[in-house]
Amino acid sequence: MYRGRNRPRGKASEDNQVRGPNSALTQFLKEQGINAESIRQKWLKSREKDKEESNGKVKSEDEDESVSIAKPATKSRRRAIEISSDDDDDDDIDYDDESEEAEGDSMTSGVDNDENKDQVESSASIRSAESRLKRFAVDAEDSDEAEYDEGMSSRTVSETPVIEISQEQLEQKLKKSRQQLQQRKRKKKRAAELLDRKTRRISTLQDTCIAQISANISRLQQNTNSSDESISAQIRDTLGGLSTQNMNKLARTLSKNRALNDHTLQLFLRTELQTLAFHDCSRLSYEGYKLLAIFAPHLSELSLQMCGQLNNEALLYIAEKLPKLAALDLDGPFLINEETWDRFFTRMRGRLKSFHVSNTHRFTNHSLESLFRNCGDTLVSLRLCRLDDVSDYSIIPRCLKVRNFERLALEHPSKEEYVTDDVVGAIVTAAGRKLKHLNLNGCTALTDTTIVNLKEALSKNEGAESILESLELEELDQISTDAMVHLFSQVPMPQLKVCSLKRCLLLEDMAVTELFLNKAGEKLVALTLNSLKEVKGECFEAMSCPNLERLDIGFMGCANDTLVKELGDRNPKLEILEVFGNNLVTGKAEIRSGLTVIGRQSDTL
Amino acid sequence: MSEVILVSKSRVEVPISREAASVSPVLRSMLSNPFLEQHQNKIELLDIEPHVLQKVVEYLEYHQRYMLVSEDEDIPDFDIPTEMSLELLLVADYLNI
16 A cells, blocks of 8 residues: 655646645546546446346345445545545545545435435445445555455455445444544644643643744745845734834743744844843854844843853854943853853953853853953952852952942852852952942851951941942851841941841841831832741831832741731832741731732632 | 623723633732722723734633533634734733733
């Protein structure tokens, strides 16, 4: 049954009425003069002829003959099947329709011919049913078995009296065969979907949209000359266009759906975008980064998270092709080696203002030194997080030159002893009062000395206020209440908007009370007190933060229904209150309108 | 089956059954207990263009209709006009559908 697939279809395609492979089969049958009507006519003619010859014979013989006469028709159908069987399953269905048509025709003619009505009906339907059954058998089995089965079936036709198979049985068999065919198709579809990693039967609208977008981008890329500069604009126009403001929103959505790749990247090329943040670049190839560098020349701030495929060449391209680039945030650029970092910083000399890097083992002490050597004059924002190969953080205070250093984030050093009180003390002293953002999350070796140094640095001029906007000291489990009281009572922080003391396990009520009494309370927008287990709740009596929008009091033993109500009343702008791990906050808690409490045990989705 | 009205930009109202609206976790939450939308049976989505919202409603009804069909039944594809795909993606992201 294996046949070549190069059957010429030229004629079929020339015919304007022919649509697709199904119609090609119909066309072939037409060319060969095989159609339901001619088969019927032929059969009727031979039937009449036989009838004349065997006029005096008994009825039973007549029936047998009708079966044997029916054979040529079946055979001609079989020939059609054999020829068409190199097409897909769809052809089978088409053939099915054909045979149904034939069946229909026979039925109609049967009505006209009163004498032969019953016989014509039964024999024609049996014949078409038999041929269909055979065809399904051919589809279902391997080719060898199919051929054997085919032989068996044709023998059955000639030897077994057809009358033994009742109409009901036939219908059941037909129904079963149809179901099997459908089931096979369904399985095929499911398998294809699984290969596309689709486990849910109904795709989400987001997936459908992304598939549509990707397909269109591919199509347009194929149809348009790759050197055509309007392709990106054309893609955006075709897909409905998007404002520049929504570009970053689109980037976020694509990242969230893990759908940002070299194709979808086209959406962001040749735009006036100045700031771009990709939260998941894991599918972006180094070629993609190069395209971005070439075709988005106005970028001044670029954030590439999970950029594992960013290689040396692409990073240097970014430095070279983005003349306005001043801020770069890279997460996971582990392909970039020491030499390339060096070359990159050399190229960025005089313009790199902000450099954030995290999760790479190839950013070394030497790279850090190179950063300050080349870009130290302009650098005002630095974030180093989870860098396995940086051990000497004292390079920072040694090389820090600028007077207006604004942001420092040293997070989760590979060993806690790398970031010590001395290092941080030296940095904050060097940075001085200009510091706006300080983040020391996960630097667990830090003690009260750091806090005292910070206080000294921030209050160099007596009476002057600090301009600190965010202070994050998460997981500093050695800092004490006394130190924090000292800091908050001595340094007014009227600009403080974000404060996190999460898991500073030694802190007690007094430390938090002092924060609320500080001018900080007026501007504070987000406060995290998660896991301060020594806090008993008295501190909240002093709390009045008119601008506070988010508060996290998760895993604080003192949190209960009364406190939740009180916090809602005291902070008019509070929108989100997190209470994870507080089993005393129950479903009975009174929550004022506009406030959302997240993390209650009683809340189920 | 109760009905909910979704209000789009230019205050065009699109009706939808509560069951279909609940396909979106965002709309479901809005229609749940503590929120005003539950009593009003009206959700204002004033950032969404009317034609996009209409498509969203079509999707929600499509999803609700075929959500519980048996393994054996075929589910037709949901068609999206190409020129609407970017806008629709952002709205789908917002509604988490």
